[in-house]
Amino acid sequence: MPELPEVETVRRGLEPHVVGLSIEDVWVGDSKILQVEAQRLTQDVLGQTIQGLSRRGKYLLFELDSHYLIFHFGMTGQLTFRDPNRPDCQGFRRHPVTGLQRALQHAPDRHTHLLIRFRQGGAVLFRDIRKFGKVFLIEKGEDVLSAFFGGLGLEPFTPAYNLPAFLKRFRNRKLAIKSLLLNQAFVAGIGNIYADEALFNAGIHPSRKIRSIRIVERERLFKAITQVLKRGIEYGGTSFRDFVNSDGEAGSHQEKLMVYGRQGESCHRCGTLIQKIVIGQRSSSFCSTCQPRGGPQPGLCIGSRHEAAKVPP
DNA sequence: AACCTTCCCTGATGGC
DNA sequence: TGCCATCAGGGAAGGT
Known part of the structure; x- marks a missing residue:
């Protein structure tokens, strides 16, 4: 599920391919994913040049001459560059060892819902099996981005993500801390995987009520969030x-996870079996x-937590 | 206002 | 072999 590190991985991979290219053709498959009328999308972006790629939370932004084309990947969204000088992968394969799907460069298939072809050659394909993804188009103008992203919270790795701001958003509610982490209005870009990983790094049980989290724990969580996101980006999502x-x-970051998806396996730090519960669905x-x-717990040395954690083999 | 539930969607998986 | 139920979950919308 593409969270901040996955979207950032796509952004970094796509950037050198597409910046400077101009859009020659747009093809729409299932327009359900579009938050703009298909005809208007085509009309408005044709001939425009991609000025740059940026990211806000889990959103990927294509800056065009007069518009922003914005992608959200939902659960299964994929955005790939199709290079005309490279052969397509025949269909979709499963990795023999990890069982992961390896699509590689591919031709449009039944799950490809948007294709953007460039004058200089090549194309960008948006593929989304479950169709939870969304594509937006907004015209540039004063504060259009702050209006569009008005509901999003602190952006990790920017000056906005600082301890005072973080603590200020920590309202003392009854909600579980896990639910707060998943709320994009708190910190943008965290999803289920990195929420669980950040809570592990900070030594906080996911069910604990927000108001029960002590200041020192809040500070640990503040650091843990950027730690796990950074690590996710380093390993390519x-x-x-x-x-x-x-x-x-x-x-390859799935090989580095400490808790997510590891229920029934032993903790890399202490050997206890990892448990799985449901919080807020x-x-x-x-x-x-x-x-x-x-x-x-009294006597538990929190300071040695990170040093003690072994990296999975 | 805060919090909870439902819905959207498809593919993988397991039971029978 | 097929058939059905269950699960995965981001975020919007609707309900309490």
Whole structure:
């Protein structure tokens, strides 16, 4: 599921391919994913040049001459570059060892819903099996982006993501901390995988009420969030099922996960079996020893937490 | 206002 | 072999 690190991976992979190219043709498959009328999309972007690629939370932005073309990947969205000088992969294959789907460069198929072809050659394909993804088109203008992203919270890796701002958004509610992390109005870009990983790094049980989280724990969470996101980007994103980068290749961060998807396996730090529960309709994996339900236990040395954590082989 | 549930959608998987 | 139920979940919308 593309979260901040996966979207950033796509952005970085796509950027050198597409910046400077001008749009020659647009083809729409299932227009359900479009948040703009297909005809208007085609009409408005034809002939425009891609000025740059940026990201806000889980959104990927194509800056055009007069518009922003904005993608959200939902659960299974894939955005790949199709290079005319490279052969297409025949169909979709499963990786023999990891079982992950490896699409590589591909021709449009029944799940391809948008294709943007460039005058200089090549195309960008948006493919989305479950169709939870969305494509937006907004005209440039004063503050259009701040209006569009008005509901989004702090952006990690920017000056806006600072401890005072983070603590300020920590309202003392009854909600589980896990649910707060999934709320894009709190910190933008965190999804189920990185929420679980950040809570593990911070030593916080996902079910704990927001108001019960102590200041020192909030500070640990503040650091843990950027730690896990950074690590996700370093390993090219997490490919649990469908995620592929702009070249159609899987990421490798799934091999580095500490808790997500590891229920029944032993904790890399302490050996306790990882548990899975449901919080707010979302699965949550955690280690009951490293993330005690009652909060920090007297005598537990929190400071050594990160040093003690072994990286999966 | 805060919080919870339902819905959208397809493919993989397991039971029978 | 097929058939059906279940699960995965981001975010919007509707309900309490």
